Amino acid sequence: MTIKKLLSLIAVVPVLLAAPALAPAAETGVKLDRVEIDTTDVVSLQSGARTFVNYCLNCHSASLVRYNTLLNIGLTEDQIKDNLMFTAEKIGDPMDVAFPKSAAKAMFGTVPPDLSVIARSRGADWLYTYLRSFYRDPNTATGWNNAVFPNVGMPHVLWSLQGERVQKVEPVLRDGQPVMEHGKPAVRVTYETVRPGSMDPTEYDQLVRDLVNFLVWIGEPHQNARKQIGVWVVFALVILIGLTYALKRAYWKDVH
Ligand code: HEC
Incomplete structure (x- = not known):
């Protein structure tokens, strides 16, 4: 191998290392919103843990995580037992779901995946965008759809907090003529709140940020x-x- 070849090979290394960051935002092409993750922020992690057990653990497990792992985010054994353990008996039990897998499959068409390492496979920005991108869709089984996960089998479980939104797809016009993009008429997608939730958008984003922070943390406690x-x-x-x-x-x- 010549020196020149060797140098060009070495030059490729930074590109390979940056590859995950350069990968398309999502298979849908929807631009992902960025979220600041801080796994040393225990207040945020505790809030995320609360949202997780209250809204996600009914369907999704996090079997690689034991309840006593939560001692590391500043919770006491009593706090965990009293406020967070609904599906387990012992503090050393994994975060499993009570819901049988076969029932989940019959209800949603697919088994809700375990979320222990979901942040490592999907990334924090994807999760943050996903949990804020549900909208009403009368054509799906659940009545909900999602901008970054089209036709997802999961209903919008946080709807009472975020509210209900509908998607509006409008053609992009220039001088009254549709603008073409890659041989198709370009469209602009917007969302409109049709029924507000109990939280305003800033509060909701904060709640989701804490939840995603927690999911990133359990991926590698x-x-x-x-x-x-x-x-x-x-x-x-x-x-x-x-x-x-x-x-x-x-x-x-x-x-x-
Ligand atoms: C009512 C049951 C239910 C609840 C509650 C629920 N989910 Fe889901 N979730 C599902 C189902 C079913 C799927 C699989 C969807 C599919 O593959 O179409 C899913 C998929 C997902 C995915 C995508 C996984 C992948 O394939 O990459 C994520 C992330 C997720 N859920 C996160 C959450 C979080 C976070 C919560 C709590 C706020 C939550 N879910 C609450 C049923 C639920």
């Missing part, structure tokens, strides 16, 4: 500890480099 250990390891390595260098100087002092 030890990430904060791991990052801290990483800092100490680098620190210890730097000290070792200094010591090794001093040792080398001492050994070679009399050699000329």
